[in-house]
Amino acid sequence: MTVIDKLAWLEIQDRKILSTRSKGKDTYYIPGGKREAGETDHQTLIREIEEELTVQLSPDTLEFMQAFQAQAHGHAAGIEVKMQCYKGRYSGTITASSEIEEVIWLTYQDRDKVSPVDKLIFDWLKQQDLID
Numbered sequence: 001m002t003v004i005d006k007l008a009w010l011e012i013q014d015r016k017i018l019s020t021r022s023k024g025k026d027t028y029y030i031p032g033g034k035r036e037a038g039e040t041d042h043q044t045l046i047r048e049i050e051e052e053l054t055v056q057l058s059p060d061t062l063e064f065m066q067a068f069q070a071q072a073h074g075h076a077a078g079i080e081v082k083m084q085c086y087k088g089r090y091s092g093t094i095t096a097s098s099e100i101e102e103v104i105w106l107t108y109q110d111r112d113k114v115s116p117v118d119k120l121i122f123d124w125l126k127q128q129d130l131i132d
C-alpha cells in the first residue's frame, strides 16, 4: 500500500479549525504538506505553513497531537495519506498565498466539505471538545 507522508498544522481559534482551499478545488484541506527528502517533521511543517499561509511557526512551541490515516483525496483507491498533526504558535498574519484560494475557519457542521482524513480529524477534535 502506498502511504503519502504529510505533516499538518491544527490551529483552532474560537472553537473553529483553520482550513484552506486550493485554486480550482471544492474540498477544504487542513494546512500542511508532504515531507521532502531528509526533512524533519518540524522543518516540513514550518516550510509548508509559510508557503501556504505566510506565517512563521515557532519551532519551540510545536507539539505533536495525533496521527490520522485514510484514503488520499483525489488519488486512486488504496493510496492513503497519513497526516501527523501538530499544534503550535505562530507569528505574522494568516494570509492566503498564491497557491491558496480561500482560508476559512470550519466547525463540525462543515465535515461534509473536507477530505476523508480530515473527517477523522474533525471527529477527533469534536470528541476532545475542541471545536463546535
Ligand SMILES: Nc1nc2c([nH]c(=O)n2[C@H]2C[C@H](O)[C@@H](COP(=O)(O)OP(=O)(O)OP(=O)(O)O)O2)c(=O)[nH]1
Binding pocket: 004, 006, 008, 028, 029, 030, 031, 032, 033, 034, 035, 071, 072, 073, 074, 075, 081, 115, 116, 117, 118
Ligand atoms: N495538506 C493536506 N493534504 C490532504 C488533506 N487531505 C487529503 O486527502 N490530503 C491529500 C491530498 C492528496 O491526495 C494527498 C497528497 O497530496 P498531493 O500528492 O496532492 O500533494 P501536493 O502535490 O499537493 O503536495 P503538498 O503541497 O501538499 O506537499 O494529501 C488535508 O487535509 N491537507
